[in-house]
Amino acid sequence: MKYLILFALLAGISATATGALCQEAPTGDQNPAQQPKPYQKMTAEERAASTRAFLGLGAVPDKAAAALGAPLFNANCAVCHGRQARGAMGPSLITSDEVLGDDHGEKLVLYLKDGRPGKGMPSFAAMPDEQLKEIAEFLHLQVEDIANRGAYHVLNILVGNAAKGQGYVEAHCMSCHTTQTFAHIGSRFRSSEQLQKGWIWPPRTGEDSLAITATVKMPTGSTITGHVTQVSDFRITVVDQAGQTYVIERGPGVEVQINDPLAAHQKWIMTLTSEDMHNVTAYLETLK
Amino acid sequence: MRLAGSICATLATAILASLAPPGAHVSIDPNAIGKTPTISWTTFNGDYSGQRYSTLTQIAPSNLNRLGQQWIFRITEVGAQRGAPVPIIKCTPLLVDGVLYITIPDHVWAIDARTGSQLWRYDWVDHGGHLVGQRGVGIWKTTVFFLTPDNWLIALDANTGHELWRKNYADARKQYFSTAAPLVIRNHVIVGVGGDAMDMPGFLDSFDPETGDLQWTWWSTPRKGDPALKTWPNEAASDHGGGMTWMPGTYDPELNLLYWPTGNTNPVFAGQGRPGANLWTESIVALDPDTGKLNWYFQVSPHDTHDFDNTTAPILFDRVVDGKPRKLVAQAARNGFFVTLDRVNGKYLVVKPYVPLDYSSGLSPQGEPIPIPDKDPSVGGSINIVNATNWQAPAYSRKTGLVYVNSVEGKAIYYLTDDSAQPSGYGGTGTGIGHLNRVLQAIDPLTGNAVWRHVYPNLDDAPTTVGPSILTTASNLLVTGDDQKNLIIYSADRGEILWNRELAANESGGIISYILAGRQYILFGAGGTLYAFTLQDKNQ
Numbered sequence: 007m008k009y010l011i012l013f014a015l016l017a018g019i020s021a022t023a024t025g026a027l028c029q030e031a032p033t034g035d036q037n038p039a040q041q042p043k044p045y046q047k048m049t050a051e052e053r054a055a056s057t058r059a060f061l062g063l064g065a066v067p068d069k070a071a072a073a074l075g076a077p078l079f080n081a082n083c084a085v086c087h088g089r090q091a092r093g094a095m096g097p098s099l100i101t102s103d104e105v106l107g108d109d110h111g112e113k114l115v116l117y118l119k120d121g122r123p124g125k126g127m128p129s130f131a132a133m134p135d136e137q138l139k140e141i142a143e144f145l146h147l148q149v150e151d152i153a154n155r156g157a158y159h160v161l162n163i164l165v166g167n168a169a170k171g172q173g174y175v176e177a178h179c180m181s182c183h184t185t186q187t188f189a190h191i192g193s194r195f196r197s198s199e200q201l202q203k204g205w206i207w208p209p210r211t212g213e214d215s216l217a218i219t220a221t222v223k224m225p226t227g228s229t230i231t232g233h234v235t236q237v238s239d240f241r242i243t244v245v246d247q248a249g250q251t252y253v254i255e256r257g258p259g260v261e262v263q264i265n266d267p268l269a270a271h272q273k274w275i276m277t278l279t280s281e282d283m284h285n286v287t288a289y290l291e292t293l294k
Numbered sequence: 295m296r297l298a299g300s301i302c303a304t305l306a307t308a309i310l311a312s313l314a315p316p317g318a319h320v321s322i323d324p325n326a327i328g329k330t331p332t333i334s335w336t337t338f339n340g341d342y343s344g345q346r347y348s349t350l351t352q353i354a355p356s357n358l359n360r361l362g363q364q365w366i367f368r369i370t371e372v373g374a375q376r377g378a379p380v381p382i383i384k385c386t387p388l389l390v391d392g393v394l395y396i397t398i399p400d401h402v403w404a405i406d407a408r409t410g411s412q413l414w415r416y417d418w419v420d421h422g423g424h425l426v427g428q429r430g431v432g433i434w435k436t437t438v439f440f441l442t443p444d445n446w447l448i449a450l451d452a453n454t455g456h457e458l459w460r461k462n463y464a465d466a467r468k469q470y471f472s473t474a475a476p477l478v479i480r481n482h483v484i485v486g487v488g489g490d491a492m493d494m495p496g497f498l499d500s501f502d503p504e505t506g507d508l509q510w511t512w513w514s515t516p517r518k519g520d521p522a523l524k525t526w527p528n529e530a531a532s533d534h535g536g537g538m539t540w541m542p543g544t545y546d547p548e549l550n551l552l553y554w555p556t557g558n559t560n561p562v563f564a565g566q567g568r569p570g571a572n573l574w575t576e577s578i579v580a581l582d583p584d585t586g587k588l589n590w591y592f593q594v595s596p597h598d599t600h601d602f603d604n605t606t607a608p609i610l611f612d613r614v615v616d617g618k619p620r621k622l623v624a625q626a627a628r629n630g631f632f633v634t635l636d637r638v639n640g641k642y643l644v645v646k647p648y649v650p651l652d653y654s655s656g657l658s659p660q661g662e663p664i665p666i667p668d669k670d671p672s673v674g675g676s677i678n679i680v681n682a683t684n685w686q687a688p689a690y691s692r693k694t695g696l697v698y699v700n701s702v703e704g705k706a707i708y709y710l711t712d713d714s715a716q717p718s719g720y721g722g723t724g725t726g727i728g729h730l731n732r733v734l735q736a737i738d739p740l741t742g743n744a745v746w747r748h749v750y751p752n753l754d755d756a757p758t759t760v761g762p763s764i765l766t767t768a769s770n771l772l773v774t775g776d777d778q779k780n781l782i783i784y785s786a787d788r789g790e791i792l793w794n795r796e797l798a799a800n801e802s803g804g805i806i807s808y809i810l811a812g813r814q815y816i817l818f819g820a821g822g823t824l825y826a827f828t829l830q831d832k833n834q
Contacts (some may be wrong), residue, residue: 060377061491062424062443064467093530094718099720101493101534106467121739152719153491154468159713165674196829203707211565218753237751238778240794264751268729275677275728276650278397283707284674 031254051159055154065109065151067146075144078137080131091148099148111142119140160199164288166281171289174282184268192293202287206278220244220268222252225259234264318392319434322453326362327478328545335389335806337542338430338475344544344607345743346689347766348807352814353768353829358783358793362830363366364815368636369822371608372401372824384477385430385761386687386804390452394817396824399425399473402440404455407810410826414455420444422466424473424489429685430804432476432483434503441482447501449746461506477542477726479552479583482509486539486554493718496537496575499733500586500608503569508755510586514539514574515555525571536560537575541605543629546621546637552583553610553623553637558603563671571596571662576604578625578633580640590640591741595629596662597667599670600653600678600708602629609690609697610637615740624690624739626699630682631663632742637829646742648735649682649703671708671722679707680726687763687804689772691786696736696745698764698772698786704730734774736789746789750776763829765816773816775801781818781825798823822828 023170048056058066060157091105099105108114115138121129130138140256170246175188178196195201210216217233222244232246242262254260266272322336330349331340339346353361369381378399385397393413394405400825404413423443432439435457438450439822445464450457463485464470469492477484485500494513501507513631514537516522517627518529526532536559543554559575561567574588581588595602608623611653623637624644630651631765642661647654669678680702688699705727712721734748754777762775772786777800783793799821816827 040728056377060424060426061469062376062420062422062466062471063491064422072578086755088716090714092714092718097716098530098716101468103465106465106492149492152493153721155491155720158720159722160675161673161713163709165672199709203725203727206410206707234753236778237753238776238780239782239791240780240796241750242827266729272728277652278677278705280668280672280674280676286714287674289649 050159054154054157057267058150058154060156061154063150063153065146068143069147070112071140072147075137075140076143078133078141078146082133082199083141091145099145100152105142105145106150108142108146110146111139114142115139116143125245142234157161158199163198163202163284164291166284166286166288168285168288168292171282171285171287174286175289188290188293190293192291198287198291201290202283205282205290207268209291216267218264220265221263222254223261223263224254224259230254237262237264247248296821310356320393322390322433324478324480328547329797331806331808333809334391334706334802335387336346336433337477338432338804339390339542339544339607340372340386340806342479342545342547342612343717344609344690345611345692345766346804347692347768349768350807350809350814351767351769353767353771353807353816355771355792357829360785360829360832361793361795361816361827364826364828364830365414366826367396367403367410367824368402368403369398369401371415372398375399375558379426382427382799382821383803383824384427384473385819386816387806387824388431388589389431389806389808389817390433392810393452394824395431395433396819397428397430397440399428399443401428402431402438402446402450402455404438404452405613405698405824407808407815408595408827410824416440416448416450416455416457417637418442418446418448420466422825424469424470426471427473429473430475432478432759433480434483435770437503439476439478439503441474441475441476443471444471445472445487447476447506449503449506459506461501461508463487463501463508464489464497467791468494470494474539474540475542477545478503479545482583484552488538488540488543488557489749490536490538490558490562491719493534493536494532495535496556496585497537498539498554498581500583512579512581512586512588515530516573517710522573525573527567527569530586531568532625534560535572535575536562537577538603538605543626544608544610546610546624549638550582550584551589551637552581553608554579554581555608557605558601559598560719561712561717562601562720563599563708563724564597564710564717564720565597565670566713567717569597572598575631577621578604578608578635578640580637592633592635592640592642592660593626593662594627594631594633596658596664597665598629599665600629600681600720601720602627602681604628605685606683606699607688611692611739613691614739615643622651622739624697624738625737626683626688626697626701628656628681628683629663630679632697632737632739633661634739634742636708640657642744648699648737648742648744649679649701649733651679651682653678671710671724672794673713675707675709677705677727678708680704680724680730684761686761689764689766690739691770693766693767693768693770694736694787695738695740696786697739698734698736698766698774700761700764700774701733701735702730704728732777734784734789736772736786748784748789748791752777762804763804763818765805765807767807773805773807773818775820779820781820795827797821797825825827
């Protein structure tokens with residue numbers, strides 16, 4: 007069986023990598039009305055704010071002030087503490103008590119004015135308070151960039167060899183797919199990262215050809231076939247072609263046969279190598 | 295008259311006793327803490343072994359058709375909390391003298407076990423910390439111990455809920471936060487901590503239950519002068535190396551050893567700044583509970599770069615191996631390996647994958663899985679397994695000799711988002727690919743092989759944290775659930791589904807069992823509701 011339109015409707019809606027994989031999602035009783043906006047559907051800013059709230063990260067850095075503080079930090083502090091304040095000749099500042107104990111410069115400004123002469127840190131009393139506050143905000147933004155994993159961004163993930171990727175696709179994919187499957191695939195996703203996830207495991211949302219289907223044989227001998235919207239050990243919910251929903255208790259005599267159009271992908275994911283993944287993504291990215 | 299008066303007095307006393315607050319007599323002898331749970335449940339795991347095995351047999355396969363809800367307690371007075379839209383009971387309840395103690399972040403309830411009615415509630419107003427969960431209280435004499443998100447150890451009067459004293463042990467501004475249940479051993483209240491956002495070192499603190507005085511601190515990473523520093527590039531990396539202690543350990547009173555699982559290394563996904571094994575993160579450590587001194591360690595994930603956060607319970611049990619009685623400890627680790635060790639000395643018997651994985655090139659002479667560097671998170675993405683399990687409790691059955699764990703099989707792409715020489719924080723991220731399969735496994739701890747497996751049918755991917763928890767009983771029951779709101783009872787020996795009941799939410803904390811007024815109960819939290827199940831009369 008061929009899945010000619012496997013990728014046709016993939017609009018790049020899969021979740022971006024956000025560090026959500028290993029952290030707990032804040033979900034509770036499974037009442038959809040109580041659920042907040044899904045993490046995957048948030049904007050980058052909303053994700054960062056959501057993660058900030060979830061982690062209890064405290065005061066929000068003033069980004070505008072931090073931008074003004076960046077050149078001041080580079081000119082005055084980076085030589086000892088590194089450009090990102092992670093330490094050089096002097097210690098890292100991002101895990102320091104002084105920085106983490108401050109919200110918006112109320113303590114740090116005074117500290118910077120005093121310096122730490124005994125340890126080789128000069129006094130910055132000559133700088134205006136406003137500039138010291140901007141340096142403080144710059145430091146808080148460095149902390150935010152580390153502590154708020156909801157604000158992380160992947161780097162340029164196009165590290166593969168496109169020619170090798172083409173070879174891989176020709177050798178491994180064409181028994182099920184045709185070149186039509188891959189036409190313009192590189193322009194269908196918002197980012198390379200979404201392309202990489204999307205070609206390996208296409209989202210099923212809005213793509214009927216990828217829906218999991220089932221044939222349920224009832225004790226009476228009749229059968230129901232359709233899209234599965236829920237399945238557990240005890241119940242299966244099937245919507246047939248006419249749009250009729252069947253909620254079936256999986257009692258004695260009920261036989262369920264489930265068909266997953268992505269079963270072949272599932273099997274192959276378990277052995278896919280990172281190098282092949284990189285190469286194929288690099289190749290598909292060229293198919294604009 | 296005299297006789298009648300005497301009868302009246304006796305009756306009056308009886309009536310007074312029944313009218314008195316049922317919780318007004320809670321008191322536990324420290325020597326009774328951690329004993330096999332029957333009429334009480336005195337520690338996070340019921341006893342010190344981590345087995346979560348109930349010796350009770352009243353509820354049995356033959357009468358499960360009568361198992362039904364006796365009462366529920368629903369949390370209605372706490373609304374949305376920071377980052378948590380609805381309350382979720384993630385604790386294992388304790389039971390002492392007919393009073394149940396349950397928690398969510400910032401709140402403790404004492405509940406009459408006979409009726410499910412509230413006796414008292416304690417509310418804390420936090421100043422920071424992560425409200426991701428709260429695993430329950432500890433108890434000693436007439437004092438209940440509770441940990442807050444912003445790292446306060448609170449001592450409460452078990453009978454009134456009045457605060458006796460409080461002690462802060464970690465700075466929430468450094469992203470330390472607390473979700474743990476304190477573990478009480480004799481005169482020690484042992485407190486673990488969480489928080490891996492800011493590259494801080496993990497530790498365990500032991501406090502005096504009477505005064506709250508600090509008795510000792512054990513750091514998860516070596517300090518100046520320690521030979522284990524050779525597993526770190528430098529002292530600064532070790533000082534910021536993580537290894538949080540947010541799940542309770544287990545304890546062997548005969549050996550007087552405390553077994554604690556330590557969490558993931560920091561920076562989490564970006565390991566390029568910390569070459570080496572990074573002791574004692576990602577380990578099982580055996581400590582002297584009186585001094586906090588390390589006796590032995592076994593590192594389950596040397597140089598972790600996948601947030602394998604080695605926090606599942608080290609379960610203690612004794613078996614005869616090759617004709618010799620052995621004291622063992624087993625763990626279904628989050629890195630996908632099943633580990634069985636001699637708990638006297640930490641030497642390994644079994645180290646074997648229990649989910650499909652290909653990131654290890656073999657075992658070190660000590661039995662530690664050797665990671666393949668190519669599987670580390672990379673800028674272009676690296677495929678590796680998702681966490682094979684999480685904090686929800688596994689169990690052991692003394693009847694079957696098997697360890698039970700709810701596991702996940704599947705893969706994710708791990709990206710390095712900070713490729714600098716000095717990464718910090720998480721430094722990377724992961725996103726699942728393919729279907730993540732939830733599988734209940736019954737593993738023989740002497741071979742590492744699954745004796746039976748139950749794959750939970752599911753359309754959706756398994757949630758990123760894997761539950762529910764597990765309880766086993768001497769009547770061959772295994773109580774757990776799926777992620778579609780069903781509480782399920784299996785036969786522990788064969789994995790057959792014997793019973794199920796749909797709830798309002800997934801089972802979300804620990805499952806306990808006890809005898810109260812002659813009846814065996816199965817009690818657990820699911821979402822914001824505490825459920826008490828027992829055998830119902832046939833005519834009901």
